[in-house]
Amino acid sequence: MKLKIYLFLFFISLKSFSQTEKSKTAQDSIKKEDLHEVVITASRRSENIMSSPISIEQLKSAEAKKMGSPSIYEALENVKGVQIITPSLGFKVINTRGFANSTNVRFAQLVDGIDNQAPHLGAPIANALGANDLDIDKIEIIPGTAAALYGMNAINGLANIQTKNPFEYQGISIQQLTGINHVGNIDRFSPKVYSQFNLRFAKTFNEKIAFKINASSTGGTDWVADDRTDLAPNANASTNLFGTDNPAYDEVNGYGNESANRKTLNLNGKNYVVARTGYRETDISDYEIKNYKADLGFYFRPKKGNELSATYKTALINTIYQRSNRFRLNNYTLNQFTVDYHTPIFQVKAYATTENTGDSYNMRSLAENMDRAFKSDDKWFADYSTAYKNAITGGATVADAHRMSRTSSDQGRFIPRTEIYENKKNELIDINNWDIGAALRVKSTLVHGEGLINWDKAFASFFEKIDAKLLSGFDYRNYIIVPDGNYFINPVSSSENLTYQKMGGFTQLTKNLFQEKLILGATLRVDKADYFDAKFTPQFTVVYSPKETISFRTSYQTGYRFPGIFEGFSNVNSGGVKRVGGLRIMSDGIFENSYTKTSIDKFQAQVNSDVNTNGLTQAQALEKNKNTIQKNPYTYLEPEFVKSFEFGFRGMALNKNLFIDVDFYYNSYKNFIAQVEASIPNTTDPNLIPTALYSKNTQNRYRLWTNSKSKIYNYGGSLGLRYRFNQTFTGLTNVTYTKLDRTDDKDGLEDGFNTPEFNVNGTLLANNIWQNLGASVTARYQNNFDYVSFLVSGTVPAYWTMDAQVNYNFKKGISAKLGGTNVLNKTYTSMLGGPSIGGLYYLSLVWETK
Secondary structure: OHHHHHHHHHHHHHHHHOOOOOOHHHHHHHHHHHHOOEEOOOOOOOEEHHHOOOOOEEEEHHHHOOOOOOOOOHHHHHOOOEEEEEEEOOEEEEEEOOOOOOOOOOEEEEEOOEEOOEOOOOEOOOOOOOOOHHHEEEEEEEOOOOHHHHOOOOOOEEEEEEEOOOOOOOEEEEEEEEEEEOOOOOOOOOOEEEEEEEEEEEEEOOOOEEEEEEEEEEEEEOOOOOOOOEOOOOOOHHHOOOHHHOOOOOEOOEEOOOHHHEEEEEEOOEEEEEEOOOEEHHHHOOOEEEEEEEEEEEEEOOOOOOEEEEEEEEEEEEEEEEOOOEEEEEEEEEEEEEEEEEOOOEEEEEEEEEEEOOOOEEHHHHHHHHHHHHOOHHHHHHHHHHHHHHHHHOOOOHHHHHHHHHHHHOOOOOOOOOHHHHHHHHHHOOOOOOOOOOEOOOEEEEEEEEEEEEHHHHOHHHHHHHOEEEEEEEEEEEEEEEOOOOOEOOOOOOOOOEEEEEEEEEEEEEEEEOOOOEEEEEEEEEEEEOOOOOEEEEEEEEEEEEEOOEEEEEEEEEEEEOOOHHHHHEEEEEOOEEEEOOOHHHHOOHHHHOEEHHHHHHHHHHHHHHHHHOOOOHHHHHHHHHHHOOEOOOOOOOOEEEEEEEEEEEEEEOOOOEEEEEEEEEEEEEOOEEEEEEEEEOOOOOOOHHHHHHOHHHEEEEEEEEEOOOEEEEEEEEEEEEEEOOOOEEEEEEEEEEEEEEEEOOOOOOOOOOOOOEEEEEEEEEEEEEOOEEEEEEEEEEOOEEEOOOOOOEEEOOEEEEEEEEEEEOOOOEEEEEEEEOOOOOOEOOOOOOOOEOOEEEEEEEEEEO
């Protein structure tokens, strides 16, 4: 109800503002700018946005700076079709059109066409290696598959951050943003300072030579993840132990008490599932965030239209990162070297990105090995059993006996924030073996080369006659991983680095008809990766523009996503469960000889229930329920595949004051890359397999990357409106609808859709309200949605939030912006397992000279 009231007041305000009139000449100039906006990402060549054959969104730096977001990157949350999830204040993840997760390997992120992913993750760490606010010109987003032209696993979308060229944008720019968060948060922190400093310096020596330098520093205190919901609420349902009485209690942001840290104990004739105590994230994590980054670029223009550039980027990251577990990234570094040469006819580009995870660690492994460091699992469970029997003998109730047993068994445990605890923690986070330590020690390199040729520029007279354009491109990529013995090994040679290569190419033909009112396009791409056959990706597009202010577009596209390094080659021991890459070279024989964890868990629960409630002996219960156990039906990895149909409309109305952009799409996916847990019993005797799979000590447990057997269909659409009332006031609003249609052959392995059905944004921008004073307010709403991950599954509650800012441009190139995100400080979560997000309030000062 509150949301409806705010939106109603918002639109009433817009109507009242529309009475103000400004210069008609300036107004017409702005309309023309909208009409002839140029984008380059949709077709990899400059084109009018009205002629773009697929959906594309853009966020200009000048507009983003007038929004309440503290950075341009974070302002993407206001763009039509974009969903952002927040595992950390220093780590935000962009997604479009469903199947979001904290490591979004289906969405590519580029800076000036250069992939800025962390190589072993296969996805970027937010904008950690990207451009700072002073150097961003605009951001273009393709909300849908971009695989035909880019081929870098961009089957859900792609963002391209475009920076300012030093030939066009010269001078010195300095920004200091100082803010505060954790306001009113009495549970963990008093208010904390947030700081961001940005520097840009660009200069031309003459019309041929230029350079630029950027530097950025960000620091603050992260949002806190402290969800205490029990992930195993029914583990002891057959003994009526629930809530805090449940000895298998496993809270979402508590680690070291997961499935691998539990054991079934027979106590006084009853079977109880008991977990180690573990530690909360608030006890074991460092919530300080830091991100330092810098880049240096040299640019040379030998003649008009030709440019050679060489750039170097570096970043150091301290933040929290989330995938199947939550990780603390400490002294994590990325470096990137790029050489680019382009002319009107062709472009060649090469870059290398190196990654070093530094002193990072796995929070879950740290928690479980802190427990094991003071007492082994066998000793702890034995002490628990003895203490329980003594408590029952002394007259304690069952629930009290379990509490007393835990207290007794935990005597001598490391207590957070004590000196002995900190010493042990520092020791464990430096041990690169997750069975006994917690270190994440990965060194990797991504080497990439690509080229483009515009045949219609090379043979201009011929293509002008047939009124067509022809573009071809190729790319090569090689991932190089240094085996660390814990996270990665080389299955071929222990003395050599692990490599994984991909290559591809495409040709795109577009044909203009009827004085360019109709544009037909066709693209064919082929990609080949190690261990896989070549895959072909076609794209067909049609754009019809009956007049300058209206265009209709439709397209059919396909896309492939090849497994990433971790999905294909991981080799991690963690808590007695080995996480193994899904390529045959890594997991040969495991799929064929294993049984699914889902069926084993069900089998164990049924055995416990029969023992506890039906009076069966354990042997009888094992025999009765043995057919519950199911062989693993999955096999070795294949690439994911998507087919996408899209229809869209762009147009201007109401005397060109209203810009409308609508899109509808329907997607089908197959071969989702997902994980399955399975175990191989320590016996080949069929009669002994149930007994072996009942106990964790007599089975080898695995988490395997494989393909879901499900075929998944989803659809949706979005509507974006921009209405310019006059020179002062502009209203922006967009609505995105995303729906999981159905799942055929559902097997439960497909990635969670993890996307709200409705996402609504509304922004009022005001320029020069009085002299150089401007302001804006943004309201956002999304409904509740189901969230599925290996860390936690459940429902993300609906939320609405508001950002606001006022800005003033002083003389001599100085500007100020006072603003806040979630200004009402109503905490919310964007994903399960992640933090609670509160208000962030800031003052930004910028000084620019040319």
